[in-house]
Amino acid sequence: MVYERENKPNNRRVSTEESIERLKNVAAKTNPQHIAAYIYISPPSGTGVEYLLDIKTAQPNQGDFQKFNKQMLEWYAYRLAKNTNAKLEARIAIPFNPFPKSWDEMQKTKLFSSPLDIAQDIWVENQFCENTDFIFVSQLD
Numbered sequence: 063m064v065y066e067r068e069n070k071p072n073n074r075r076v077s078t079e080e081s082i083e084r085l086k087n088v089a090a091k092t093n094p095q096h097i098a099a100y101i102y103i104s105p106p107s108g109t110g111v112e113y114l115l116d117i118k119t120a121q122p123n124q125g126d127f128q129k130f131n132k133q134m135l136e137w138y139a140y141r142l143a144k145n146t147n148a149k150l151e152a153r154i155a156i157p158f159n160p161f162p163k164s165w166d167e168m169q170k171t172k173l174f175s176s177p178l179d180i181a182q183d184i185w186v187e188n189q190f191c192e193n194t195d196f197i198f199v200s201q202l203d
Contacts, residue, residue, distance in 0.1 A: 064132050067177035078179040082138055082150070089142040112141065114152040120160050121169075127176040130154050134183060154183060155190040 063084060066076045114137045116130070134152040141148050161168040165186040173180055 064135055064177075067131050067135070068128050070177075075177075075179070078182045081135060082142070085135070085138050085142050086146045089139065089146045092143045111149045111151055114138075114141070114150060115155045116153075117155045117157060120156050120158050120165065122172070124172050124175070127172065127178055130183075131177040134178075152183070153185045153190075154178070156184065156186045157190050159187045 063076065063081055067081065070076075114134070116133065118126075118130070122130075134154070137152045138150060141150055156165060159165045166173065166180065178184060
């Protein structure tokens with residue numbers, strides 16, 4: 063799936079929604095006991111959605127979008143392998159826009175070939191601040 067999102071065979075973009083559904087189908091057939099250990103902290107009660115966020119710089123390199131894609135798909139895969147009914151929203155968060163125009167406008171050359179679903183996978187500035195009522199930070203040793 064990482065390959066499909068990055069290379070768009072037949073000029074077809076695999077959406078985030080389709081990726082999640084495909085991961086759920088595989089996860090349903092996976093024994094959770096065989097999943098590599100990872101740290102999981104449950105979301106605050108009442109939110110209903112688990113946000114998986116990675117805060118990034120405002121000017122990522124072209125190759126970074128492929129890394130972000132793989133990272134986000136891995137997040138979905140790990141969590142869905144433990145609970146296929148988990149409600150997840152993974153995002154790359156860019157909390158600051160240093161440009162005089164919208165971030166999307168200034169990054170459109172990089173975004174054109176990006177495997178990410180721009181409307182769903184990236185939150186920039188106010189999108190990030192307005193869509194999260196909390197920031198939960200966990201550090202892996």
